[in-house]
Amino acid sequence: MTPITQTGLPQGTVDLLILKTLALEPRHGWAISERLTQISSATLTIRQGSLYPALHRLERRGWIKASWGTSENNRRAKYYELTKRGRARLEVEIAAWHRISDAVAQVLESA
Amino acid sequence: MLTDLIHRFRSLIRRGAVERELDDELQFHFERLVDRHVANGLPRDEARQRARAEMGGFEVIKEEHRDARGIRFLDDLGRDLSYAVRQIRRSPGFAVLAIMCLGLGIGANTSIFGALNAVLFRPLPVDDPSRLMVLARGTNANFSYPEFQDLQARSRLFSGLTASFPMESDLEVDGVSEFVAAEVVSPNYGAVLGIAPALGHWFTSETEPTAVISHAVWQSRFGGSADVLGRRIGSEAQSYTIVGVAPRGFNGIFAPYRTDIWVPTGTRPRLAVMLDSRSRRVVMVFGRLQPSAASGQASAELNSIDAQLTAEHGASTETLPPIRAEPTRGIPNPGGRRLVSLSASLLMIVVSLVMVIACVNVGNLLLVRGSVRQRELAVRRALGATRSRLMRQLLAESLVLAIGGGVTGILLAVWTNEVLERVMPSMRSTFPIQLELSLDWRVIAFATILSLTTTLVCGLLPAWRGSQVSGIARFKWEIGGVIRRRRPIGLVAQVILSFVLLLIAGSVIDTLHRLQATDPGFAVSGRLYAYIFFPSAPTPERGRELYAETLDRLRRLPGVLSASQTNALPLMPSGSECASLPGGQQLRVSASAIGPGYFQTMDIGLIAGRDFTAIDLPPESSTIIVTESLAKRVWANTPAIGERIMIGCQTPRASIVVGVVRDSAVRDVGESPQPRLYRPFARQYSGGLTAVLLETGTDPAAMVPAVRETLLGMGQNIRVYAVQPLSTYIDQSFTGVRLMATFLSGFGLLALVLAAVGLYGVMAYRVSLRTQEIGVRMALGAGRGAIFREVVWHGLAVAVVGIIIGEVLAIPTTRALAAVQAGIRASDPSTHAAVAAIWVGVAFVACYLPASRASRVDPMEALRHE
Numbered sequence: 001m002t003p004i005t006q007t008g009l010p011q012g013t014v015d016l017l018i019l020k021t022l023a024l025e026p027r028h029g030w031a032i033s034e035r036l037t038q039i040s041s042a043t044l045t046i047r048q049g050s051l052y053p054a055l056h057r058l059e060r061r062g063w064i065k066a067s068w069g070t071s072e073n074n075r076r077a078k079y080y081e082l083t084k085r086g087r088a089r090l091e092v093e094i095a096a097w098h099r100i101s102d103a104v105a106q107v108l109e110s111a
Numbered sequence: 112m113l114t115d116l117i118h119r120f121r122s123l124i125r126r127g128a129v130e131r132e133l134d135d136e137l138q139f140h141f142e143r144l145v146d147r148h149v150a151n152g153l154p155r156d157e158a159r160q161r162a163r164a165e166m167g168g169f170e171v172i173k174e175e176h177r178d179a180r181g182i183r184f185l186d187d188l189g190r191d192l193s194y195a196v197r198q199i200r201r202s203p204g205f206a207v208l209a210i211m212c213l214g215l216g217i218g219a220n221t222s223i224f225g226a227l228n229a230v231l232f233r234p235l236p237v238d239d240p241s242r243l244m245v246l247a248r249g250t251n252a253n254f255s256y257p258e259f260q261d262l263q264a265r266s267r268l269f270s271g272l273t274a275s276f277p278m279e280s281d282l283e284v285d286g287v288s289e290f291v292a293a294e295v296v297s298p299n300y301g302a303v304l305g306i307a308p309a310l311g312h313w314f315t316s317e318t319e320p321t322a323v324i325s326h327a328v329w330q331s332r333f334g335g336s337a338d339v340l341g342r343r344i345g346s347e348a349q350s351y352t353i354v355g356v357a358p359r360g361f362n363g364i365f366a367p368y369r370t371d372i373w374v375p376t377g378t379r380p381r382l383a384v385m386l387d388s389r390s391r392r393v394v395m396v397f398g399r400l401q402p403s404a405a406s407g408q409a410s411a412e413l414n415s416i417d418a419q420l421t422a423e424h425g426a427s428t429e430t431l432p433p434i435r436a437e438p439t440r441g442i443p444n445p446g447g448r449r450l451v452s453l454s455a456s457l458l459m460i461v462v463s464l465v466m467v468i469a470c471v472n473v474g475n476l477l478l479v480r481g482s483v484r485q486r487e488l489a490v491r492r493a494l495g496a497t498r499s500r501l502m503r504q505l506l507a508e509s510l511v512l513a514i515g516g517g518v519t520g521i522l523l524a525v526w527t528n529e530v531l532e533r534v535m536p537s538m539r540s541t542f543p544i545q546l547e548l549s550l551d552w553r554v555i556a557f558a559t560i561l562s563l564t565t566t567l568v569c570g571l572l573p574a575w576r577g578s579q580v581s582g583i584a585r586f587k588w589e590i591g592g593v594i595r596r597r598r599p600i601g602l603v604a605q606v607i608l609s610f611v612l613l614l615i616a617g618s619v620i621d622t623l624h625r626l627q628a629t630d631p632g633f634a635v636s637g638r639l640y641a642y643i644f645f646p647s648a649p650t651p652e653r654g655r656e657l658y659a660e661t662l663d664r665l666r667r668l669p670g671v672l673s674a675s676q677t678n679a680l681p682l683m684p685s686g687s688e689c690a691s692l693p694g695g696q697q698l699r700v701s702a703s704a705i706g707p708g709y710f711q712t713m714d715i716g717l718i719a720g721r722d723f724t725a726i727d728l729p730p731e732s733s734t735i736i737v738t739e740s741l742a743k744r745v746w747a748n749t750p751a752i753g754e755r756i757m758i759g760c761q762t763p764r765a766s767i768v769v770g771v772v773r774d775s776a777v778r779d780v781g782e783s784p785q786p787r788l789y790r791p792f793a794r795q796y797s798g799g800l801t802a803v804l805l806e807t808g809t810d811p812a813a814m815v816p817a818v819r820e821t822l823l824g825m826g827q828n829i830r831v832y833a834v835q836p837l838s839t840y841i842d843q844s845f846t847g848v849r850l851m852a853t854f855l856s857g858f859g860l861l862a863l864v865l866a867a868v869g870l871y872g873v874m875a876y877r878v879s880l881r882t883q884e885i886g887v888r889m890a891l892g893a894g895r896g897a898i899f900r901e902v903v904w905h906g907l908a909v910a911v912v913g914i915i916i917g918e919v920l921a922i923p924t925t926r927a928l929a930a931v932q933a934g935i936r937a938s939d940p941s942t943h944a945a946v947a948a949i950w951v952g953v954a955f956v957a958c959y960l961p962a963s964r965a966s967r968v969d970p971m972e973a974l975r976h977e
Contacts, residue, residue, distance in 0.1 A: 029136060030143045048140050048166060052133075062114035071139070073146075078136045 014046060014054050016097060019082065019090040022064060026081035028071060029055060055080060063089050133173060141166055191507035199511055205480065206512070208872070209473045212865060213516025213565060216469030218523030219462045219858060221558045222531075225524060227455045228553050229546045230367075230448060231441040236360045236547070238305030243439050244269075244406060246396040246413065249432035250445045253392035256376070256385075258420065259297070262396065265416045268404040271303040274394040276382070277365040277444075281644075281832060282324075282372055283345035284332045288830045290642075291328075291371035292543075293346065294363055295382060298375050301355075303399050311340045311355035318377035322351035325371045326359040327543070345830075346372060347379065348646030362545045364395060366442040367451055369545035389424060395444065398436065409436045454847070457928075458854055461615070464608050465862045466561075471601045472869040473516075474569045477509060479876050481577030488577060501578035509570025510563075517562030524558070525550060599909050605869050606913025607920065609862035610950055614921050615928060616859035617942040619852045625781070626845055632775025633681060634714035635838050639811040640680060642832035643822060644800045651797050657827060658792075658801055662706070664821050665805060670814055672806040675713075676706040676792060680802045681776050682844050688788065689760035692745060697760070700741060700786045701777050704795035710772060712806045720752040720770035723791040727769070730794060733758075736770035741786035758788070780844060800832075811836040863950070867957045874906050874961040885965055886973025899966040906958030907951065914947050 021032050032055075033046050046054075058064045063086035071077040082090070121129065141162055148158035199206045234240035245252060246262075254262075259274040266272060273296065280293035294300075301313025301323075310329075314321055322344060324333075333339045342353050351374060357363075363370025376386060385391050400409055413434045442448040481488075488501060496504075528548040535544055643661065648654035658676060665674045679685030689697040709715075710722055718739060727734045735758065742751035751771050757763035774784035792801075807814050815834050822831045833840075878885075885898060921943075 028139070030140050048137070052136065052140075060115045060118040075139060075142065076135065077139045078132070 016093045026079045028077040195508040195511045210515040212469045214519030216466040217520025221524035244436035245439045257389045268409045269398040272398040273303040292368040308355040309358040321354040323355040323373040329356045364443045369543045477573035502574045505574035509566045513562040513566040605866040607917045609866040610917035612862045613859040616855035629781045638837035639805040641834040644830040647828045675709040679703045691757035704792045706792040716773045733766040734769045735766045736789040738787045740784035871957040878961045878965045886970040890970040895966040902962035910954035
């Protein structure tokens with residue numbers, strides 16, 4: 001299946017995906033992009049050209065916070081984790097996403 | 112939101128660290144990508160290449176980041192500014208010239224705006240000025256005292272209302288008297304206005320003779336000593352105890368005049384008549400709003416109280432606009448504000464024109480610089496700078512110059528203000544004038560905005576032109592290619608503007624001279640006057656006797672040819688009467704009382720009839736002498752002698768005309784003839800100041816000490832005010848025009864200098880560019896004289912064109928000016944010719960140096976400079 005590149009994903013959706021990926025545990029940028037590809041069975045890929053701007057944007061909004069740590073292969077890496085506000089935001093975004101996708105589905109199913 | 116700002120701030124101030132972090136993060140990602148490719152079987156080098164290709168250039172990502180971080184604008188600006196400063200430092204001559212031009216223009220504008228600010232915008236220096244309101248009906252801010260008392264009693268939305276009656280009065284300290292502006296105020300004045308005295312306190316009672324003096328008086332008459340409280344001073348025949356000193360910077364509400372003494376309303380029995388009358392509107396009313404009230408509500412409340420009062424006391428004869436409560440701003444009295452703001456606005460226009468001239472100069476300088484730097488700009492263009500980037504760079508240079516000019520301008524304005532402040536006390540017309548000119552935030556904001564606007568105005572065209580380089584072509588260094596045959600529009604505009612300004616200055620100077628030469632209708636030279644008053648004369652009769660005795664003594668002084676008296680000198684406000692005209696209307700006529708021999712002493716010609724004699728003195732007599740214009744007005748063709756006319760506004764009485772005299776100036780020198788009537792002093796006098804007039808054979812100034820001594824020798828607590836030659840008095844009435852003339856001349860000269868500098872600059876540049884061409888021509892046989900003449904002719908042509916257009920523009924300008932400032936007429940041709948000659952001369956001087964440099968070009972040297 002050809003991966004849908006990030007140009008197909010609106011900015012809000014990218015934010016949503018990143019927040020969800022961080023819901024369980026803190027990760028660094030590389031791990032986030034890997035995990036996303038993994039879980040979506042390679043359908044969704046985020047290039048780092050939009051990943052890192054997105055991460056920094058989310059950090060500026062106060063939904064995730066960053067700290068430097070040591071990675072699995074003993075290198076210095078910047079880890080991101082959800083803040084309390086980020087968690088709340090995630091819930092809101094998920095609910096919104098479901099509402100929209102249900103609505104789209106309804107339109108498509110009507111004749 | 113907050114976190115956003117924190118991040119932006121952090122990006123700004125710890126830019127290095129933030130950039131490094133981003134670097135590290137991307138580097139980490141890159142390495143993992145490489146590892147992945149290696150794990151998939153690629154050799155390391157290829158893996159790196161692959162990864163690099165996939166990630167794209169780091170810089171691009173970082174650029175996007177910087178954009179995303181949103182501080183790119185500031186980033187670039189900072190870089191542009193520091194580059195601009197470096198560039199400008201490399202040509203200090205240019206920088207100094209540009210900054211001086213801008214500084215002079217901005218400084219002049221800031222100074223005048225400071226004056227405008229003091230007149231229109233600046234609130235009084237009181238506590239919480241936004242809550243202090245002045246009450247006004249339309250443009251009239253006067254109320255009657257009983258009205259004020261009712262408003263004060265019935266209003267709920269004001270925490271306090273106070274009334275002030277500004278008046279001309281006198282101040283006597285240790286036997287020396289002078290005229291001052293005084294305010295007679297309700298006792299809560301200090302509290303309502305919110306002024307903390309520098310020393311002592313405000314009034315506690317309405318009737319106790321206590322006074323507050325101004326800071327200036329405290330310094331000048333009491334030497335600023337701390338024991339001034341409790342000292343006694345005199346004013347209008349009353350003795351007062353000083354209980355307070357007003358703070359520095361508070362000049363009362365009589366601006367631009369400075370109030371020197373405040374007294375409570377109950378201490379002036381002679382004012383009682385005016386203060387008790389509901390129909391005499393003589394006080395200004397101020398009020399402090401309750402914290403919860405708004406000015407609109409307050410106005411409404413006042414109007415409803417006003418309606419109640421009308422119901423109770425009957426409507427007044429005139430229809431009045433509704434009462435409005437407004438925050439006090441600038442000069443509190445609308446009449447005074449209108450007067451001064453007119454002149455200040457005129458000066459503002461003049462000074463803006465000077466700014467335009469300065470901007471054209473700097474603009475030209477920048478254009479020149481732009482064309483000289485073509486090479487450098489072409490290189491930058493070739494290296495990839497966009498046109499807008501180059502424009503931003505060039506505008507940044509203009510900004511640096513404008514900032515320099517702005518700072519210089521503000522410093523100049525501060526210095527000018529200090530000079531003005533020192534000069535102002537000597538500018539008294541009748542009373543000291545004082546305006547607070549110190550810089551407040553409004554003035555600084557004005558200077559800043561002006562500087563920024565200047566950047567755009569001066570720098571936009573040069574930046575546009577300068578960034579117009581088209582890469583390759585500019586690498587060729589051609590002789591003629593760099594000079595664009597630009598029409599010298601800017602130069603001509605400068606000449607026009609400075610010419611017009613000089614012409615305006617010339618007109619006002621003309622007007623001043625004309626005023627000074629105008630015959631006021633009475634003799635001025637060889638005359639002396641003194642204002643005197645006997646405060647302790649128990650009856651008007653006794654007063655008359657004292658005056659008669661004074662005159663006798665003065666007549667006996669050697670050198671005094673004649674002496675007389677009047678209750679109002681010409682040009683001073685005198686009383687007025689209503690004369691009933693045949694048609695039934697009433698004419699307001701100024702009226703004064705004169706002693707015997709007045710017309711001789713003043714050399715006012717008697718046209719018909721006779722002067723007053725002893726038979727006119729008894730109170731039953733109702734004889735008057737009228738001026739020519741009044742006679743013509745009432746009895747156009749018949750002789751006025753013996754005619755009856757009803758005089759009196761409230762209760763007209765029949766008066767008989769016994770004499771007709773020539774017209775003389777009543778309010779201003781040079782006005783059209785005003786009707787006036789005279790009555791005998793002995794019959795009219797009911798107390799008050801008197802002016803004695805002396806005709807002296809010798810220089811009147813030399814007689815002043817002797818006269819003063821004689822007057823003081825009368826004793827009886829005599830108050831002696833000004834003792835001066837009459838010529839000084841007349842001169843003082845021209846103070847306003849003289850001030851205008853001074854300012855306009857100053858600015859006119861400034862404009863001239865700036866324009867001349869501009870002319871010089873452009874001529875010098877032209878010559879330097881054409882050096883090779885001149886060299887060639889000289890090698891081919893052209894004489895030095897011819898070259899010299901050509902350059903000068905070039906410059907003079909610009910000047911002449913400018914002068915011609917300026918002349919054409921001057922006609923509507925002087926007409927507009929005459930409408931604004933009384934007495935200005937189009938100046939006579941000699942002034943025009945003089946200004947034109949000055950400009951041609953200046954143009955010649957400006958061209959001389961470049962022309963002589965051109966004529967001294969060595970052909971060999973010039974041709975060698977390829």
